[in-house]
Amino acid sequence: MNSTIQKLSEFFEKLPGIGPRQARRFVYALLRKEQSFLNDFSALISTLKENVSQCQKCNRFFQSKKHGGVCGLCNSTERKEKVLLVVEKDIDLKNIEKAGFYNGYYFVLGGLVPPISSGLPEEVKMKKLFERVKEEALSKNLDEIILAFSATTEGDSTTRYVEKILEPIIKNRAIKINRLGRGLSTGTELEYSDKDTILHAFKNRQ
Amino acid sequence: MNSTIQKLSEFFEKLPGIGPRQARRFVYALLRKEQSFLNDFSALISTLKENVSQCQKCNRFFQSKKHGGVCGLCNSTERKEKVLLVVEKDIDLKNIEKAGFYNGYYFVLGGLVPPISSGLPEEVKMKKLFERVKEEALSKNLDEIILAFSATTEGDSTTRYVEKILEPIIKNRAIKINRLGRGLSTGTELEYSDKDTILHAFKNRQ
Amino acid sequence: MNSTIQKLSEFFEKLPGIGPRQARRFVYALLRKEQSFLNDFSALISTLKENVSQCQKCNRFFQSKKHGGVCGLCNSTERKEKVLLVVEKDIDLKNIEKAGFYNGYYFVLGGLVPPISSGLPEEVKMKKLFERVKEEALSKNLDEIILAFSATTEGDSTTRYVEKILEPIIKNRAIKINRLGRGLSTGTELEYSDKDTILHAFKNRQ
Amino acid sequence: MNSTIQKLSEFFEKLPGIGPRQARRFVYALLRKEQSFLNDFSALISTLKENVSQCQKCNRFFQSKKHGGVCGLCNSTERKEKVLLVVEKDIDLKNIEKAGFYNGYYFVLGGLVPPISSGLPEEVKMKKLFERVKEEALSKNLDEIILAFSATTEGDSTTRYVEKILEPIIKNRAIKINRLGRGLSTGTELEYSDKDTILHAFKNRQ
Numbered sequence: 142m143n144s145t146i147q148k149l150s151e152f153f154e155k156l157p158g159i160g161p162r163q164a165r166r167f168v169y170a171l172l173r174k175e176q177s178f179l180n181d182f183s184a185l186i187s188t189l190k191e192n193v194s195q196c197q198k199c200n201r202f203f204q205s206k207k208h209g210g211v212c213g214l215c216n217s218t219e220r221k222e223k224v225l226l227v228v229e230k231d232i233d234l235k236n237i238e239k240a241g242f243y244n245g246y247y248f249v250l251g252g253l254v255p256p257i258s259s260g261l262p263e264e265v266k267m268k269k270l271f272e273r274v275k276e277e278a279l280s281k282n283l284d285e286i287i288l289a290f291s292a293t294t295e296g297d298s299t300t301r302y303v304e305k306i307l308e309p310i311i312k313n314r315a316i317k318i319n320r321l322g323r324g325l326s327t328g329t330e331l332e333y334s335d336k337d338t339i340l341h342a343f344k345n346r347q
Numbered sequence: 348m349n350s351t352i353q354k355l356s357e358f359f360e361k362l363p364g365i366g367p368r369q370a371r372r373f374v375y376a377l378l379r380k381e382q383s384f385l386n387d388f389s390a391l392i393s394t395l396k397e398n399v400s401q402c403q404k405c406n407r408f409f410q411s412k413k414h415g416g417v418c419g420l421c422n423s424t425e426r427k428e429k430v431l432l433v434v435e436k437d438i439d440l441k442n443i444e445k446a447g448f449y450n451g452y453y454f455v456l457g458g459l460v461p462p463i464s465s466g467l468p469e470e471v472k473m474k475k476l477f478e479r480v481k482e483e484a485l486s487k488n489l490d491e492i493i494l495a496f497s498a499t500t501e502g503d504s505t506t507r508y509v510e511k512i513l514e515p516i517i518k519n520r521a522i523k524i525n526r527l528g529r530g531l532s533t534g535t536e537l538e539y540s541d542k543d544t545i546l547h548a549f550k551n552r553q
Numbered sequence: 554m555n556s557t558i559q560k561l562s563e564f565f566e567k568l569p570g571i572g573p574r575q576a577r578r579f580v581y582a583l584l585r586k587e588q589s590f591l592n593d594f595s596a597l598i599s600t601l602k603e604n605v606s607q608c609q610k611c612n613r614f615f616q617s618k619k620h621g622g623v624c625g626l627c628n629s630t631e632r633k634e635k636v637l638l639v640v641e642k643d644i645d646l647k648n649i650e651k652a653g654f655y656n657g658y659y660f661v662l663g664g665l666v667p668p669i670s671s672g673l674p675e676e677v678k679m680k681k682l683f684e685r686v687k688e689e690a691l692s693k694n695l696d697e698i699i700l701a702f703s704a705t706t707e708g709d710s711t712t713r714y715v716e717k718i719l720e721p722i723i724k725n726r727a728i729k730i731n732r733l734g735r736g737l738s739t740g741t742e743l744e745y746s747d748k749d750t751i752l753h754a755f756k757n758r759q
Numbered sequence: 760m761n762s763t764i765q766k767l768s769e770f771f772e773k774l775p776g777i778g779p780r781q782a783r784r785f786v787y788a789l790l791r792k793e794q795s796f797l798n799d800f801s802a803l804i805s806t807l808k809e810n811v812s813q814c815q816k817c818n819r820f821f822q823s824k825k826h827g828g829v830c831g832l833c834n835s836t837e838r839k840e841k842v843l844l845v846v847e848k849d850i851d852l853k854n855i856e857k858a859g860f861y862n863g864y865y866f867v868l869g870g871l872v873p874p875i876s877s878g879l880p881e882e883v884k885m886k887k888l889f890e891r892v893k894e895e896a897l898s899k900n901l902d903e904i905i906l907a908f909s910a911t912t913e914g915d916s917t918t919r920y921v922e923k924i925l926e927p928i929i930k931n932r933a934i935k936i937n938r939l940g941r942g943l944s945t946g947t948e949l950e951y952s953d954k955d956t957i958l959h960a961f962k963n964r965q
Contacts, residue, residue: 146399146408149391156372166438167362172437176396178361179392184389184393185354186355186389189352228949287961291948321961322943323940324939325909326952329909331846334854345939346940443743446748497742499740526758528734529754530733531734531738535703548736549654552731561807564800567796569785575776582774584849585869590773592805595801595804601767601797604762644783
């Protein structure tokens with residue numbers, strides 16, 4: 142069946158975490174909505190990128206009709222200037238902003254580097270990160286780079302990859318590269334912790 | 348934040364089973380797609396109802412540019428004529444068709460009747476069901492009505508509601524109203540079955 | 554480590570659903586109990602079978618110091634005599650008794666017959682069932698046998714096995730063999746039901 | 760029903776994480792074991808404490824027929840002497856030992872201090888911890904105390920309680936009290952981390 146229902150289901154299946162069954166439910170849910178709902182939903186999707194721009198400096202998406210610009214965070218003069226925090230994705234950045242204590246700058250890498258890989262995934266903007274760090278280093282705007290990836294195998298391989306890539310830039314300069322601290326996260330019980338977590342929790346004791 | 352990202356997230360939250368967090372992830376996933384993807388997705392949503400019609404007889408959605416018509420199932424001359432199966436939603440109908448043994452007709456009610464309610468939800472097409480049954484009864488096209496709702500509190504209250512509504516039509520005619528059989532469904536273990544399931548499994552033993 | 558702690562853990566691991574980690578937790582929990590608790594717990598385990606007897610007729614366990622006897626259910630004169638319900642295990646029997654509507658007799662088979670098997674598991678008391686049915690049949694105490702196994706592959710293969718075994722006894726007598734009815738069990742939604750469940754729910758409609 | 764089955768079930772229900780249903784399954788599982796299994800199981804439970812001693816120094820349980828003694832870890836001359844690690848329970852100690860990097864001493868507190876409480880739970884050996892620390896402090900055997908409780912509300916309130924209790928002993932001596940480091944534990948994703956975890960992961964970056 143190559144129907145509209147089927148075709149629209151296949152688009153929903155491209156969203157993260159959605160299988161054929163749920164995609165199909167979405168379509169039937171839409172069929173029971175008013176046409177005005179469908180029109181508004183449709184318009185927001187087709188114009189999404191018109192109203193959202195990708196920041197030239199940090200790579201994150203932000204609300205702006207003008208493309209090719211720089212976001213409010215990167216333009217802010219109130220942020221402490223000399224730290225660059227590298228995250229995987231926009232939502233990680235938002236979660237850190239919500240915590241409310243960080244006032245340096247960001248770079249959204251766009252993805253992670255797989256542990257075993259024949260090449261860099263297209264969405265991982267490693268070259269752009271390299272250029273950004275080089276520029277900041279030359280203009281002496283950088284004291285520290287914080288690699289803030291998830292504590293997973295992919296996060297770890299990305300950390301190692303980025304450290305290697307950035308090494309030539311930072312080695313003769315007073316720029317530190319740090320990783321987020323490992324240890325017990327909220328809710329972690331000692332009984333169920335792995336060796337690595339325990340080891341880091343010891344090293345980082347205070 | 349009343350941005351495009353926020354607005355589109357709120358549309359995704361109207362889909363069944365989607366919370367704010369997953370809605371937000373959908374929007375960021377779309378931001379990383381090509382504009383052509385967004386255009387195609389958008390077009391399918393806005394034109395969904397142009398290409399899908401709701402059957403005048405059974406209330407289900409089917410692929411058709413011509414609106415106000417009757418679907419292939421209702422028009423089929425190969426289906427045994429005198430049974431009407433009433434289901435809650437299109438996907439239930441599809442699941443029964445997939446099982447491949449039923450060859451009577453259908454009616455999609457569009458929703459369930461809540462156990463405690465001050466009125467019928469708008470999406471429940473009770474009046475249309477009443478008219479359909481009356482018409483079939485007058486033209487002597489009906490031997491049996493099967494109420495095929497889920498074995499839940501809502502399903503049960505819908506069954507009772509429909510039975511009461513249809514009673515005046517069928518009482519002086521040879522039309523049976525039946526409910527789907529209750530019992531052990533595939534995978535059910537006796538140890539964990541409730542009283543109701545055990546009782547029905549006994550009554551329906553064979 | 555072949556310590557007492559280790560040895561006791563291994564005993565706990567023989568209980569259904571208990572892995573090494575939870576077994577170990579049990580032992581440490583016991584270490585923090587009073588000695589009197591340990592003594593009482595220990596005594597109940599070692600004397601369990603002294604105080605619990607396995608019924609000669611139905612094979613179930615029941616409270617009795619006298620071994621080799623017959624349980625209260627089998628001895629009851631208030632139960633409708635001519636139905637024998639065969640279940641896998643004691644807890645299934647208890648669950649059916651709790652439902653409170655059945656007043657025939659029981660037989661606890663002790664286990665299920667695997668679908669593909671080179672022999673009957675030792676705990677499955679097929680021979681005893683055969684003898685019981687033969688005896689009841691000869692004394693004309695049997696109108697119906699109900700096979701009440703779970704709606705699983707193992708349950709189904711056990712049903713087929715028992716039917717075949719009992720066929721010679723019942724074929725020239727007015728004894729029916731029935732299976733529990735299949736259909737929608739409480740909570741089952743039509744959208745997620747498999748073909749088999751839908752088919753049975755249709756056949757058993759009423 | 761006050762039967763043996765019921766009584767034994769109630770003992771199993773006293774084990775951590777076991778509800779009435781699983782307790783009952785344990786009893787029926789035991790009924791199907793040989794008497795020799797029950798005898799061995801029973802004997803290990805009643806003699807558990809005969810063969811296991813609680814260490815006079817660290818409070819942990821260890822294999823020993825002689826009671827009132829000191830365990831191998833406390834007696835070891837190969838362990839670096841001047842750190843005392845305080846854990847909630849034996850299994851936490853085992854998990855840390857398994858990680859294989861720590862070579863100071865331990866103290867098993869026996870439980871946690873509830874955040875809101877009218878008194879210390881009996882199993883929490885606070886007084887014994889106080890005496891142990893005082894003794895080590897007087898004999899100049901202590902450089903550092905590490906509080907290694909789970910990163911939960913109970914763990915945190917226990918940390919605060921212990922710090923307050925030990926303050927008088929350490930304040931005029933060169934003894935540090937540290938807590939395990941907080942941060943990302945293995946598997947933690949940034950997107951789902953709470954504010955506290957992110958904050959600690961930042962502070963402990965390296």
